Amino acid sequence: MNRRLLPVVVLAVVLVAVIGVVAALYRQPQQVRVVVYAYRDAITGIDPGAEDDVGVVVLHALYDTLLRYDPRTGGYVPWLAERFERVAEDRWVIVIRRGAVFHDGSPITAEDVKFSIERSKALYEEGVGLGYVWECVREVRVLNATHLEVVTDGPCDLRRAASAAYSAFVYSRRVLQLSGAANVTDRRLIEWFNSGRELGSGPYRLRSYKPEREVVLEKFQDWWGWRVVNNPRAPDVVVIRIVEDPGEQERGLRAGEIHVASSVPRAVLRSLKEGGFEIQVADTYHNFILMFNVLRWPTNVTEVRKALALAIPWDSLVPTCLHGYGRVGSGLIPYGFPGYDPELRLGQNLEEAARLLAEAGVPSGTELEMVITAGYEEEECFAQLLASELAKLGLRLRITSLPWDLVKQRGAEVWSNPEAAPHMVINDWWPTYVTPYDYLSLLECGYVTWNWSGYCNEDFDEKLWEVYRVDIADLNQALPLYRELQRYVYEELPAVNLWDMQHIYVYNPKKVLLPERALNPLYTYVVFFEYLEVLG
DSSP states (O other), rough: OOOOOOOOOHHHHHHHHHHEEEEEEOOOGGGGOOOEEEEEEEOOOOOTTOOOOTHHHHHHHHEEEEEEEEETEEEEEEEEEEEEEEEEEEEEEEOTTTBBBBBTTTOHHHHHHHHHHHHHHEEEEEEOGGGGGGEEEEEEOOOOSSSEEEEEEEOOOOOHHTTTTSEEOOOTTTTTHHHTSTEEEETHHHHHTTTTTTOOSEEEEEEEEETTTTEEEETTTTTTTTHHHHHOOOOOOEEEEOOOOOOHHHHHHHHSSSSESOOOOGGHHHHHTTTEEEEEEEEEEEEEEEOOOOTTTTTTSSSHHHHHHSSHHHHIIIISSSSTTTEEEEESOOOSTTTTTOOOOOOOOOHHHHHHHHHHHHOTTTTEEEEEEETTTTHHHHHHHHHHHHHTOOOEEEEEEEEEHHHHHHOOOOGGGGSSSEEEEEEEEEESSSSSSHGGGSSSOOOOTOOOOOHHHHHHHHEEHHHHHHHOOHHHHHHHHHHHHHHHHHHHOOOEEEEEEEEEEEOOOEEEEEEGGGOOOOTTOOOOOOOOOOOO
């Protein structure tokens, strides 16, 4: 789901940390393969059952999921589960890979899988995490050490839950004992994880956790997947360095302090390529959604929201603000994701916008506030473009640029104090798992965490849940119904998708190779480090 925050790490600190890790773990440090990955936002948490934000960047290195989504086929790859089979309309049999172990060397059992699924569900019932992906699960039955049966409430494609980006991780049930937690929803267990502890089975173990500066991972030699991945040049040590400033990411690349960067300024890409760096452009399911405060005048008026949408210079967004790396939004669901509708694009029409504003009685000189995230060049560019167009309509746009944690606070304020909440706020979004519901849920009534519109429509909610119930059993059958809901949003405009992102990774090919299989659009900003090849 979402992301961001804080400071740039000084090279000396990173070098000390890496040298310390290498010296502690290896007798011949000159043979150790180290890669430094620059990511933009502070890590928000690493509890595999509770995290719903940018902690996903770390979690997929520490933990395995039962299956992994394959965007090329729309199918699922066996991962920790060597067999994942529907044996009846309402039940599945899962077989865990034999010989798979956790980072403490203990075997992964069906009991651990049962624990992980049931904890995600229990946390979600307490309002924590994204365990709704397992919502159709009625019961998990352990058959023996490596086999379990999952009983569902009617037909349910459980493969989507088992390959989800969040709340699908498998971890040892021993964490309950190690943390001293009384039960699976005890805050002490969440705090245990978020203080820098883990007990997963993924390709890397957690060596150091400083969420606002850097995370250091070390290769888990006993990971079951090395024989599947077959990559002898995978990193021994991975440093995820938090570098908020895109300019600092560029400088780090050129200085050799960073080997892979996720957020360099798009304007310098040509120069970097001329300098010998390689660029990997990845399609994503990551979009930027402008949410209108429907509880504060004048954006509580549908005609005003339509006028503001018509004022947007749509044809300029991608070439100007994304330097061509992306697509103009069409409906809330992004390009390439099930339910995408290419017929819901908007266009600029200042004359019609002026007419709608006059009809709604919005006087010249009216000021609107828009909140954006500091350091996000595409958001800053869009805000300036919109301010210029609104000025032609006699409106003033006050742009408030904040760190991500404060953006979240201001957005959620629409539910507690709508008159103080911004008229508009940009919320970038990526999916939890493969369902269009994920995007439309942003407009569910009372979804305080992410519905920054304050939109509350009982008819919309009922139809959304009806569609989701169909979706759980058969996504293809639900797609026409999702299309109808998107058109409803298109008419009401409580929110509008500005653009669908392409992520740009820049790397030094003399140091590392970043193959296409290391990136997957469902797992946003995740680099599957087991596929990286360190050259020296």
